[in-house]
Amino acid sequence: MTKLTEIIDAASDDAFTTSNLLRKVQTVAFRLQAENLGKWAQRELFGYKEGEPVPTYRGPFPTPVIGTWSGPGGSQLTNAVSAAGIPEDFLSACFRTTVLQPVADLELLSSSEKNPSMSWDPYTVQEYARLVAEKKGGAGFYMMELISAKQTLPQNAIRGIIDSVRTTALQLALELERVSPRAGEPDGPTTADPEVKLVTNNFNFTINGDGNNVAAGSDIRQRATVNKGDIDSLVRAAIELGLKPEAVEDLQAAVLADGPRPGDQTSKFLSQLRTGGYALASGVSSNLAAEGILQAVGAFFGVPAA
Known part of the structure; x- marks a missing residue:
């Protein structure tokens, strides 16, 4: 069995972890002397650095934001935070996200029953309230103040990233096999x-x-x-x-x-x-x-x- 066949079989088998699949891709990349392919596999295994270019399948994704408002008499209200009219820089930072985590972490997150979320820091909460007060975007509730908010990444986005990585590896192996079945073997072409x-x-x-x-x-x-x-x-x-x-x-x-x-x-x-x-x-x-x-x-x- 060739290394390409191993990748094709592993990518098609949900019981085979994506991390192990990527390690096979790393082996093929090294033997082909394909630096760009090797870097992709390594970044998927160890995660991407902040500010580093990422594949399109890793985002940015729109992320729902759920806020908690406090009102008179200690009353509270939990509802979606509106992004309507929000300036682009704030929208990009607080209502969208690019996923940088290693695939092993993503596979763990995908098995959870809850969508992963990240709380806005107090400054971001105050800045949103300011935009609403100055009628520069967003929306609030009468006599209520936003006191916290959580940015949520839907589970389907996480599963979509994992699926894209596996499909990418599969397509690569199939295409290499088409042009040179020995590609990825110790004595194969580079x-x-x-x-x-x-x-x-x-x-x-x-x-x-x-x-x-x-x-x-x-x-x-x-x-x-x-x-x-x-x-x-x-x-x-x-x-x-x-x-x-x-x-x-x-x-x-x-x-x-x-x-x-x-x-x-x-x-x-x-x-x-x-x-x-x-x-x-x-x-x-x-x-x-x-x-x-x-x-x-x-x-x-x-x-x-x-």
């Missing part, structure tokens, strides 16, 4: 193989969404956006990445010949580009151009590689 490289590069496009900025290294200053299925944007990116007209025409012909997914014609073009088979703009190396085109082609095809 990212030096153009098809394997394309799959692992497209991993970033899959977890971060379609339509990505493409940069091809320190020697190439241009930046281009390639949209899924948009041949014109791919052509523009190829020109900005240093390809001459003949190479651009061949690239366009290759991707169109391969159809909805990268295939033999695209791989042949990339191999020829990497080995110096095309004239490039001054100051652009074949390797840098090939790296940029790999990313651009991946964005064009939107390969579900991870």
